[in-house]
Amino acid sequence: MPTGPALLTDRYELTMVAAALADGTADRDCVFEVFARRLPHGRRYGVVAGTGRLLEQLPSFRFGDAELTALREQGLTDPRLLDWLAGFRFSGDVDGYAEGELFFPGSPVLTVRAPFAEGVLLETLVLSVLNHDSAIASAAARMVGAACERPCIEMGSRRTHEQAAVAAARAAHLVGFVASSNLEAGRRYGVPTTGTSAHAFTLLHDDESAAFRAQVDTLGVGTTLLVDTYDVAKGIATAVEVAGPQLGAIRLDSGDLPTLASAARRQLDDLGATGTRIIVTSDLDEYAIAGLMAAPVDGYGVGTSLVTGSGAPTAGMVYKLVERDGLPVAKRSEGKNSVGGRKSAVRRHDPDGTATAEVVTSGPVEPREGDRQLVVPLVRGGEVVAPSSPSGALSAAVAHHRRVREALPPEAWALSRGEPALETVTA
C-alpha cells in the first residue's frame, strides 16, 4: 500500500511528464507560480495556510513499487515514464509567503523552480493543500476578528471529510482559534483540544440532574454543562444546583442566542454563579458572531461554517507556468490571463506601520522604507529549509499571522463585501 502522497495527483501531470520525456523538454528550467486571481465573495484579505503541511509531505512524494504498480494497472505503462518516476526525488527550489501571511489577488503565494517534469508533478498536491487550508484559515480569521477578544473553539470535524477535519482544526488554530474538538489535530499538531458532552449524554440518563452529576463527578465543577436539552431555564437551575456556583460554564446550542444568553446571564447571576461563563454554539458564522457582540457571551464554538470556508470552501489558487528557460510565458485564454515571469513581492507600510499596498513585480522590487519582503525560501535543492516539527511549524505560523494581521488597515475588518483591503500594485 502506498503511504506517501505521490498518487494524490491528477493523471495529466504524468501524461505531460511522459510526453516531455519523449521529446526532450522535460528538463527545461521552469518556474511555476501559485496565486489567486481574486478573493472570494468580496473578502478583504486571505490567509496563506497549508505551507507547513505541504513541506511535511514533500520528502515522501516518491514513487515506490506500490505506486508504480498502481500506475501500470491504470494503463500508465510507458517504460521511460516509469523509470523516471522510480528515480524521482524533487530537486528544485521553492519560495513562498510564510504560513500565516496575508494574501491578495495576484500575490505570489508559492513559487516552484525546477525542471519541468519535477515542477509539474507537484501541481495537484500543492494546490489541494493550499486551496483547502487557506480557504479555512481565511474564513476562520474573519470569525476571530468578529469575536474580538472572546475565544473561538473549532468543532466542525463532523461536517467535513475526516482528514480534512484535521487540517481544518490546524488552519483555525493558525489564525487564533484557541482550541479544537479534534483529537488527531491535538496529536499531530499540538492544537489544544477540548470537549465535554452532547445532548445524547443527557438523554442517556434518567433525568438532566443525573447527567450533570455524572459529568461534574468526572470532569469537575469547572466543566461546561449543556443546558438546552429540555428547557433552558430549568437546565440552568439544575446545573447550578448540581455543580454549585463555581460551575465553569454552560453551553447553549439552539434557539435565539442573544435573548437566551441575556436571560441565562441574569439567571446565573441571581443564583450567585457570577463567574460561570456562557458558551454558544448553534450554526455560528462570522455574521452570527458579530451579532452576538452585545450579548453576554464568553465564547463561541464554530462548526459547519468554519470547515466549509463560510461560503468559500476553496481558495481558488492556481499553479501556472510563468517562466521557461529564463523567459516569461503566459497563456492568453479569455478571462484567464496571467502575467509571465518570476515575481517579487513586498508589503508596503506607511510611517505608522499600517499596510498600504501589496507590491508584486516581475523584476526585483526597489525597496522603500517600511517595505517588508514577503517571499521567503522554503526548499533549496529539494531539501526543506529550516525543517521543524509539525507543531513547531504551526506555532511559528500562529505568531507570524498575529503579527502581520495587526498591520492591516481598519477597513480590512469589515465583514461586508468589498474590495481587497490592500491594492495589488503590479508596476
Added chain:
Amino acid sequence: MPTGPALLTDRYELTMVAAALADGTADRDCVFEVFARRLPHGRRYGVVAGTGRLLEQLPSFRFGDAELTALREQGLTDPRLLDWLAGFRFSGDVDGYAEGELFFPGSPVLTVRAPFAEGVLLETLVLSVLNHDSAIASAAARMVGAACERPCIEMGSRRTHEQAAVAAARAAHLVGFVASSNLEAGRRYGVPTTGTSAHAFTLLHDDESAAFRAQVDTLGVGTTLLVDTYDVAKGIATAVEVAGPQLGAIRLDSGDLPTLASAARRQLDDLGATGTRIIVTSDLDEYAIAGLMAAPVDGYGVGTSLVTGSGAPTAGMVYKLVERDGLPVAKRSEGKNSVGGRKSAVRRHDPDGTATAEVVTSGPVEPREGDRQLVVPLVRGGEVVAPSSPSGALSAAVAHHRRVREALPPEAWALSRGEPALETVTA
C-alpha cells in the same frame, strides 16, 4: 504513529464515555440514528454516499498504544477510560440505506445499536464520512442528470483537501461520472482515471505545434488536445494539422463555451475531423452543464463545483440518540426537535414503478404493494456483513444508484429550488 481512524474523533465523545463509565450508564442499550433534517438549497433529493468508506474503516477503529499515548498527552488520563478504550472493539449492529440510495428529510440513513459508550464513540467518524461523501454525491448526481447521456469527468482534486479529493472522486463515480483525474481514486477504488495535458505543457514548448506533436507522439491521435492557450481557431487548425482528422478530442477551458463549441464544431467538420469530440471544462456546475445542452459538446470536465458540493459542501446529517433501554428519547431544543424511537423506512411506488413517498415510521411499516424496504443490515455484532473489496463495494453502489434513480418522478430532475421530490410520511 496511529494508523487507524480512532483519533478522528471529537474529544467530547471520550469525556462522555469517561463519565458514563463512572456512573454505570455506559452499558445502557442505545440506538443512534443518522438523518438530515432538510435537503440543502431547495434540492429535490440527496444521495447516500460514504457507507462503503465507513465500513472499510470500522475494523481499524481501535485504540492502540499510539492512540492511548496521544490521549494521555492531551490530558485524558482517567485510568478507567483508558483501560476501556484499550479493550474497545465495536460489538454492535449497524443498519442503513444501501450506498447509492436516495434520501429525503428524516430518512434514517444509518442506525447504530450498541451500548452507549460504543455507539457514541463512532459519532464523529460516521458523520464526517457520510456528510462529506453524500454532499459530493448529491451535487454530482444533479450534474449527471443535467448532462443527460453525455459523459462527465471529475477533475476537482486541486480544489479540495488532498484526501477529500479521493473520496470526492469516488462519490462522483458512484452517481455516474465516467472517470476521474485522481490517480489514488483509481488505485484505491478502481475509478477509471483519465488525463492528457494542461496549458503549462503548451507553454513549455516553443510553439503549440511542438506541444501537440509531443502529446500525439506519446498518447496517440486518440488523445485530447487543449486548444485555448493562445487562440482557439488557430489551436484547432494546428491540432488537426498535427494529429490528422482522426484526432480524438479537443478541450476548451475558457471563454463563452456555447459560442466557442459551435464554432469549433463547424471548424472541425470543415477540416474533415467530424469524429473529433469537444470536451469543455471551465468552472462548470449543473447549471452551466444544462446551459450547454444545445451546444455541440461531447463531454464535461467538472472540478471546483463538484468537490465543494455546488454550494452545499456538507450534507447536514446529524447523529442522534433516539432510543435508550428500548424507550424512545428525544431532545426538545428549539428548532432542533427530533423524533424518538428506532425507525423503519420504505419507499412507496405507484403501479408504474414511480416513487411516490418516503415512509418513515417508529414501528414497523405495514407493507403495501410496490413498497421497497430501504434499511439493510451493514454490521452484526461488530462484524461487517457481506464484506467486499473497496472497488467491489463501489461497483455495487454504482449499480444500486442507477436503479433507484430511475424510479424518481420527473420533478426530481428540476435544477430549480423547490420541495423534495418525495414527501417524507412519518405516520
